Amino acid sequence: MTTPTLRATGLTKLRGGKKVLDNVDLTLRQGSVTAILGPSGAGKSTLLRAIAGLEDLNSGTIESDTRVLTDGAALVLPENRNIGMVFQDFSLFPHLSVIDNVLFGLRSGSVAERRDRALAMLEQVHLSARAEDYPHMLSGGEQQRIALARALAPAPDTILLDEAFSGLDGKLRAELRDTALAAIAAQGAAALMVTHDAEEAMYMADTLALMIDGRIVQTGAPAELYLNPVSASAARLLGEINEWDGPVENGKLQTPFGAIEAASSVPGRGKALVRPEGMGISLNPNGNCKAQEIHPLGANLAIRVEGPGQEVWLAKATIESPIKAGDRVEIKLNPHFCTIVCNA
Numbered sequence: 001m002t003t004p005t006l007r008a009t010g011l012t013k014l015r016g017g018k019k020v021l022d023n024v025d026l027t028l029r030q031g032s033v034t035a036i037l038g039p040s041g042a043g044k045s046t047l048l049r050a051i052a053g054l055e056d057l058n059s060g061t062i063e064s065d066t067r068v069l070t071d072g073a074a075l076v077l078p079e080n081r082n083i084g085m086v087f088q089d090f091s092l093f094p095h096l097s098v099i100d101n102v103l104f105g106l107r108s109g110s111v112a113e114r115r116d117r118a119l120a121m122l123e124q125v126h127l128s129a130r131a132e133d134y135p136h137m138l139s140g141g142e143q144q145r146i147a148l149a150r151a152l153a154p155a156p157d158t159i160l161l162d163e164a165f166s167g168l169d170g171k172l173r174a175e176l177r178d179t180a181l182a183a184i185a186a187q188g189a190a191a192l193m194v195t196h197d198a199e200e201a202m203y204m205a206d207t208l209a210l211m212i213d214g215r216i217v218q219t220g221a222p223a224e225l226y227l228n229p230v231s232a233s234a235a236r237l238l239g240e241i242n243e244w245d246g247p248v249e250n251g252k253l254q255t256p257f258g259a260i261e262a263a264s265s266v267p268g269r270g271k272a273l274v275r276p277e278g279m280g281i282s283l284n285p286n287g288n289c290k291a292q293e294i295h296p297l298g299a300n301l302a303i304r305v306e307g308p309g310q311e312v313w314l315a316k317a318t319i320e321s322p323i324k325a326g327d328r329v330e331i332k333l334n335p336h337f338c339t340i341v342c343n344a
């Protein structure tokens with residue numbers, strides 16, 4: 001595992017008596033991308049801003065591998081934290097050319113060295129040919145690539161991306177994600193990104209941190225969190241999930257679509273969580289379930305399946321599936337996509 005470049009411990013921030021950050025711990029590592037995913041108002045931007053030094057904290061410590069950035073009173077100013085930031089709205093200086101925007105944050109080295117560095121960063125985001133243009137001459141995606149080059153130019157230890165791709169759509173957004181990943185990897189910075197978009201978070205991040213009501217409720221690799229969520233609310237952040245409450249007896253919880261084994265002991269009642277991919281669906285004229293509605297989703301079909309007691313769960317099948325709305329079907333749960341959590 002690579003060296004931590006930034007460690008936040010016990011970050012707490014109160015606003016109007018409400019904890020918008022509640023004892024947040026987070027470690028960022030060199031060359032690794034961490035994404036914070038959470039609903040609106042969860043405190044994601046506040047956390048990013050606190051790390052950048054733009055937000056005071058009530059308590060907690062933020063340290064880089066060499067120094068303490070915040071520890072109650074001890075505070076390193078934002079401009080001295082060696083942290084780069086990219087915002088959703090690009091925030092380029094309109095009166096400066098592209099190269100001057102990138103040069104803006106470069107303070108060390110001779111004029112020629114700084115220019116070489118700025119050009120190298122523009123090269124990295126494939127825009128060196130536009131160095132003398134002004135921001136208004138560039139598309140939104142191009143402006144965001146300049147913002148990324150500007151943030152990475154001073155070789156920050158850490159780069160913070162706040163909904164940096166949200167203003168862009170479709171193909172452009174996908175391209176910018178890849179450009180950003182390559183540029184971040186080339187610089188070896190630790191990246192922390194905030195997004196509402198679960199697919200974007202899973203695509204880009206090595207580590208995901210799920211944030212709800214100011215607390216980080218789960219941290220881990222995207223696949224681990226997708227398959228083994230700690231709660232229904234954590235599971236919902238990463239995509240659709242079927243939920244079923246019931247007693248756990250002999251280590252099993254019975255759902256309308258089959259029994260699920262509890263990985264660890266869950267006392268009393270539990271909640272079964274089943275990803276749509278875990279609903280193994282097949283045509284069976286004698287099956288006790290029915291395909292109620294079918295919607296194409298690119299390579300997959302989303303199928304609403306009615307169970308024996310008229311419960312409706314979501315299943316996924318590949319686009320070649322012969323199943324049609326109204327068909328009798330059979331469901332076999334795939335335990336890989338099923339979890340039981342405490343029903344608290």
Ligand SMILES: Nc1ncnc2c1ncn2[C@@H]1O[C@H](COP(=O)(O)OP(=O)(O)OP(=O)(O)O)[C@@H](O)[C@H]1O
Binds near residue numbers: 015038041
């Ligand atoms: N300047 C401010 N003054 C007062 N309250 C604020 C301020 N900025 C944010 N808040 C509140 O702090 C809480 C956390 O806000 P924050 O912007 O960090 O959430 P978020 O998870 O980034 O949300 P979003 O995804 O909508 O941007 C919210 O309840 C928000 O209303």
